[in-house]
Structure formats: C-alpha cells, structure tokens
Amino acid sequence: MSAIVVSKAHDAATRPAKRRRSGGGWKQIAVNQAFLLPLGAAFVFLVVIPLGQTFYWSLTDFTGYDPDASFIGLANYASILKDPSMLAGLGFTLLYAVATTAVITVLAISLAVQLNKVFAGRNFVRSVWFFPAVPSMAILGLVWRYIFSPLESGVINSVLAKLGIAPVGWLSDDGLARFAVVVVGVWAATGWHAVLYTAYLQSIPEEYYEVAKIDGASPRQQFFGITLPLLTPAIVISTFLLMTGGLKVFDLPYALTGGGPGFATQTITQSIIIAGVSQGRSGMASALAVLFTIAVAALTFGQLRLTRALERRLS
Amino acid sequence: MTSPLWRRIGLSAWMILLACVIGIPLYYIVVNTLKTQSEMVANPLALPTGLFLDNYREVLASPRLFRSFGNTVYVTAVSVAAQLVTGSLAAFAMLIWTSRWNRIVGNLFLLAFVVPGQATLIPLYRTLVGLELVDDLNGLVLMYMGGAIFCYFLIQGYMRTLPFEVIEAARLDGAGSLRIFWHIALPLIKPILVTVGIFQTMGVWNDFLIPTVFISSPDNRTVVLQVFNAVSEFATDWPMFMTVSVVALIPMVIFFVLTQRHIVNGLLAGSVKG
Numbered sequence: 265m266s267a268i269v270v271s272k273a274h275d276a277a278t279r280p281a282k283r284r285r286s287g288g289g290w291k292q293i294a295v296n297q298a299f300l301l302p303l304g305a306a307f308v309f310l311v312v313i314p315l316g317q318t319f320y321w322s323l324t325d326f327t328g329y330d331p332d333a334s335f336i337g338l339a340n341y342a343s344i345l346k347d348p349s350m351l352a353g354l355g356f357t358l359l360y361a362v363a364t365t366a367v368i369t370v371l372a373i374s375l376a377v378q379l380n381k382v383f384a385g386r387n388f389v390r391s392v393w394f395f396p397a398v399p400s401m402a403i404l405g406l407v408w409r410y411i412f413s414p415l416e417s418g419v420i421n422s423v424l425a426k427l428g429i430a431p432v433g434w435l436s437d438d439g440l441a442r443f444a445v446v447v448v449g450v451w452a453a454t455g456w457h458a459v460l461y462t463a464y465l466q467s468i469p470e471e472y473y474e475v476a477k478i479d480g481a482s483p484r485q486q487f488f489g490i491t492l493p494l495l496t497p498a499i500v501i502s503t504f505l506l507m508t509g510g511l512k513v514f515d516l517p518y519a520l521t522g523g524g525p526g527f528a529t530q531t532i533t534q535s536i537i538i539a540g541v542s543q544g545r546s547g548m549a550s551a552l553a554v555l556f557t558i559a560v561a562a563l564t565f566g567q568l569r570l571t572r573a574l575e576r577r578l579s
Numbered sequence: 580m581t582s583p584l585w586r587r588i589g590l591s592a593w594m595i596l597l598a599c600v601i602g603i604p605l606y607y608i609v610v611n612t613l614k615t616q617s618e619m620v621a622n623p624l625a626l627p628t629g630l631f632l633d634n635y636r637e638v639l640a641s642p643r644l645f646r647s648f649g650n651t652v653y654v655t656a657v658s659v660a661a662q663l664v665t666g667s668l669a670a671f672a673m674l675i676w677t678s679r680w681n682r683i684v685g686n687l688f689l690l691a692f693v694v695p696g697q698a699t700l701i702p703l704y705r706t707l708v709g710l711e712l713v714d715d716l717n718g719l720v721l722m723y724m725g726g727a728i729f730c731y732f733l734i735q736g737y738m739r740t741l742p743f744e745v746i747e748a749a750r751l752d753g754a755g756s757l758r759i760f761w762h763i764a765l766p767l768i769k770p771i772l773v774t775v776g777i778f779q780t781m782g783v784w785n786d787f788l789i790p791t792v793f794i795s796s797p798d799n800r801t802v803v804l805q806v807f808n809a810v811s812e813f814a815t816d817w818p819m820f821m822t823v824s825v826v827a828l829i830p831m832v833i834f835f836v837l838t839q840r841h842i843v844n845g846l847l848a849g850s851v852k853g
Contacts, residue, residue, distance in 0.1 A: 402785075
C-alpha cells in the first residue's frame with residue numbers, strides 16, 4: 265500500500281537498538297536465521313531472481329520458448345519507441361495516472377471538507393462514496409461497460425434518448441473511451457481518498473479557525489490559509505498512492521474497453537502481458553518492464569525525499 | 580459547527596443527492612437482477628414491476644460459480660495465512676536479534692517496494708510453467724507470497740511498540756524462540772495481524788491480474804475471473820450477468836460490513852503515522 269508508512273517503520277527498526285542482543289551463541293543465531301528464511305526465500309525467488317531475468321532478457325531476442333536467445337543490446341528498447349501499440353500503452357497509462365491523480369485530489373479534498381461538517385445522512389454519504397473501493401475493479405469495469413453501452417438500452421444512452429438525443433458510442437471513439445476510463449477511475453477512488461483526507465482534517469485544531477474568524481477571514485481565505493497548507497502531508501501521500509496506482513492500472517481499462525478502440529486505452533501492463541505471454545516477444549516485453557520499473561522506482565524515491573523534506577520544514 | 584439550520588439542511592440535501600448519483604451503478608446492477616431481459620432493455624433504471632427471481636434461481640444453480648467461490652476461498656485463506664506467518668516470523672527474528680547482517684537484509688527487503696509486480700511477471704510465468712504450477716491454485720498462492728514482505732514491514736513496525744521486557748523475561752525462564760514467538764509475540768501482535776490480514780484478504784480476493792495470466796481452465800477460475808468470463812457466456816442476457824455480479828460481490832460486501840471499522844481505522848492509522 266504505502267511505501268512511506270513502510271519506510272517509517274523501517275527507519276525505526278534499523279536505528280541501533282540499545283537493549284537487543286539477548287544471549288547468543290551459534291544456536292541462537294541459527295534459530296534466528298531460520299525464522300528469516302521463509303521471507304528471504306520469497307524475496308529471492310519472487311523479486312530478485314525474476315527482476316534479474318527481466319533485465320537480462322530485455323537485452324536479448326528471447327521468445328519465451330527457444331532457450332538459445334542471443335544478445336542484441338538495446339535493440340528492444342529502440343523497437344519499443346517504434347511500435348505504435350507500445351507507445352499507445354505508454355501514452356494512455358501516463359494520461360490515466362496524471363488525470364486521475366489531479367481530478368481525484370481536487371474532488372477528494374472538497375468531499376472531505378464537506379464530510380468533516382455535521383449534517384444529516386453523513387454516514388450514508390461516506391459509505392456510498394467509499395463503497396467502490398471494496399469490490400474488484402474488474403467486475404465494476406464490466407458493470408460500467410453496460411452503463412456506457414452504445415445501444416439505446418445503455419443507462420446513459422437511455423437517459424439521452426428521453427432528452428431526444430441519439431445514442432452515443434461511448435467506448436468506440438478514442439477520445440470518449442479514454443474519457444470514460446478516467447471517469448470510472450475517479451468514481452472508484454475518490455471516496456477512499458476523501459476518507460484519508462478526513463483523518464487529517466480532524467487533526468487540525470478548531471482554534472485556528474476561530475482565530476481566523478475573529479480576524480475576519482472569509483471561508484475561502486480559511487481554506488487556502490489554514491486547511492490546504494495543513495493538508496500537505498496528506499496530499500503527498502494521497503497523490504503518491506494515486507500516481508503509482510495509476511501507472512500500475514490494468515483491471516479497469518481491460519474490463520471496460522479491453523484496451524480499445526484500437527490501442528486507445530491500452531495500458532503498459534496490458535502491453536507487457538500481450539507481448540510477453542501471448543505473443544512470445546519476451547525480450548521486448550522485458551524491456552518495457554525495465555523502463556516501467558525505473559519510472560515507478562524514480563517516482564517512489566522522489567516521493568520519499570519530498571516527504572522527508574516537508575517533514576523537516578513542518579516540524 | 581454553529582451554522583444556521585437552513586444551511587445544514589441545504590448541505591445535507593445536496594450531499595445526499597450527490598451520493599445518489601454516485602450510487603447509480605450499484606442501484607443499477609441490483610435492480611436489474613430482478614427483471615427480465617425485455618424489462619431491462621425497455622427501461623434500465625426503473626424499479627422492477629414484480630418480484631422476478633428466475634435470474635437468481637438460475638445463477639445459484641450453476642455449479643461453476645460455486646466452484647470458483649471454493650477456489651477463491653482456498654487461495655485467499657492459504658495465501659493470507661502463509662503471508663502473515665512468514666511476515667511475522669521474520670519481524671520477530673529482526674526484533675530479538677539486531678546484527679549488522681540482519682540490518683542489511685532489512686534494507687534489501689525495502690527493494691521489494693520499488694519493484695512493481697509487472698516487472699517480474701514474465702520470468703515468474705516462465706518459471707511456473709517449468710514447475711508445472713501454471714493453471715494451478717497453488718501457483719497463485721506461490722505468486723501471492725510476495726505480499727509477505729508488505730506484511731513483514733507493517734508487523735515489524737508494530738512489534739517495536741511492544742514491551743520487550745516480556746520477551747526477555749520469557750527467555751530468562753528458559754522458553755525457546757519458537758515458544759516465545761507462538762505463545763507471547765503472536766497474541767501481542769493480534770491487532771496488526773487483523774489489520775494487515777484484512778487488507779491482504781481484500782487484495783487477494785479481488786485480484787484479477789495474476790489469475791487472468793496464470794489460470795486457463797474453467798475449473799480453476801477464481802470468482803473475479805468467473806464473472807469476467809460470464810460476460811461472454813451471457814453476451815446478450817444482461818440481467819443474468821448482473822445477477823452473477825451481485826452474487827459474486829455479496830461475500831466482499833459482507834466482509835466489508837463486518838470489518839469496516841478495521842479497514843477505515845487501519846487506513847487512517849497507517850497513513851497518519853506515515
């Protein structure tokens with residue numbers, strides 16, 4: 265879920281401890297290492313070795329079946345930049361990640377500010393918004409496929425028909441299909457992030473607002489002067505989760521549009537699977553996976569540094 | 580909090596209206612399970628005219644859906660249990676023995692967080708083909724073991740807050756490491772095991788990427804995969820598809836209602852601390 269949470273826990277754990285190191289002897293050490301063994305094995309076999317293989321294959325013309333792959337240098341990387349389906353995957357994934365992050369952040373903060381007020385039906389409203397985070401996105405994507413159906417019996421088109429507008433092929437036009445995927449992505453995650461923001465809002469002391477009111481600050485000034493700056497840590501975490509989640513997206517576009525029309529809504533993950541598993545172009549898929557890993561890793565490290573810099577400034 | 584009454588009513592009305600719009604897809608799938616196909620086509624958003632339960636009768640009579648439930652329960656239960664045991668064993672080892680070696684190992688584990696699952700998918704697919712674990716539920720369990728590293732980090736963070744003296748005392752009384760782990764550490768870390776377990780259960784149950792790549796035969800499908808394939812089976816029969824979806828979603832909804840408090844608290848505790 266969150267690399268930031270994890271890095272915190274890790275910082276605490278690696279700090280030199282004073283009271284540890286109880287007893288000793290080879291037997292103790294052996295037992296201790298035996299406890300670490302299962303996780304170490306999972307790490308080596310599921311992360312280290314396959315990552316090395318991905319990197320090595322990205323430099324070969326490996327097909328996935330023929331063991332005699334030959335070394336071809338950076339040719340795979342060059343051909344990604346010429347392949348329209350791969351480029352489409354890169355382009356749409358970036359668009360999706362940036363668009364959902366921006367829209368969800370604005371909507372979730374606005375929603376959280378409202379949810380932080382007392383009003384009748386608040387729990388109902390919060391539950392409805394949060395609910396899409398519970399079921400599988402693959403199933404929700406399929407449901408939305410029916411809502412966007414090009415037939416007059418699709419939900420949106422049936423409403424349009426009542427207004428005398430002809431049915432629209434929502435998922436058969438490049439632009440509309442991309443728009444539809446982003447809309448569903450926003451629908452699915454806004455409530456979850458609003459709940460996250462609500463927690464931070466509740467930690468802002470009420471006195472700040474009282475003082476601001478006495479000084480004659482308008483609600484607008486209060487929001488931009490108090491609420492938004494104090495939400496900065498939450499914004500950092502939320503946008504980080506949205507960006508990494510957005511780059512890794514697969515279920516939703518695959519269920520809603522299947523990547524189409526053409527390659528309009530294809531994602532990087534889908535490109536990797538198609539090239540690497542179905543088409544036997546393992547070398548090229550591996551090169552794409554390497555580029556993808558570098559992007560996600562750079563984002564994660566940048567995010568961690570930003571969080572630490574902000575913390576130093578705020579504390 | 581002292582806003583005038585009319586403003587609070589206005590806010591309430593506006594927020595509930597908005598929530599109703601957001602809730603349309605949920606209303607849409609539930610309401611259409613109670614309709615015939617022609618009824619749905621005529622008016623997708625209207626309430627059903629009568630209580631039509633044939634869709635449910637047909638779906639609940641399908642052995643394949645129940646089989647997929649069984650598969651998902653097996654994969655989720657085994658992999659989450661294994662993740663929690665593996666993660667807490669390692670966290671315990673790191674807690675009771677701090678050495679340079681363990682610190683290096685701990686730093687290496689962090690690497691797992693910058694590597695997206697997509698990057699290791701193709702080599703792991705080839706490896707599992709070699710091990711004849713493709714199209715096998717145990718292959719899925721193996722793939723999900725990567726989640727143990729996430730469990731490890733959260734459990735280890737929680738363990739740091741425990742009174743170390745308890746463990747020390749048990750050791751002085753002559754208890755072995757395994758006994759201390761089982762009888763003292765595990766009961767103490769129950770709250771974090773519950774939180775992490777809930778998140779991992781939702782993650783594994785809802786996962787689509789790994790089953791869709793690794794499972795090919797209908798008998799081995801997980802629920803999500805089964806629903807996904809139902810679309811092509813019921814190409815034109817929309818109410819049937821909606822019914823399959825609703826039945827498939829019910830366990831997750833019940834799970835959510837029962838664990839909602841933990842989910843929201845875990846989400847908040849995790850991120851606020853971060």
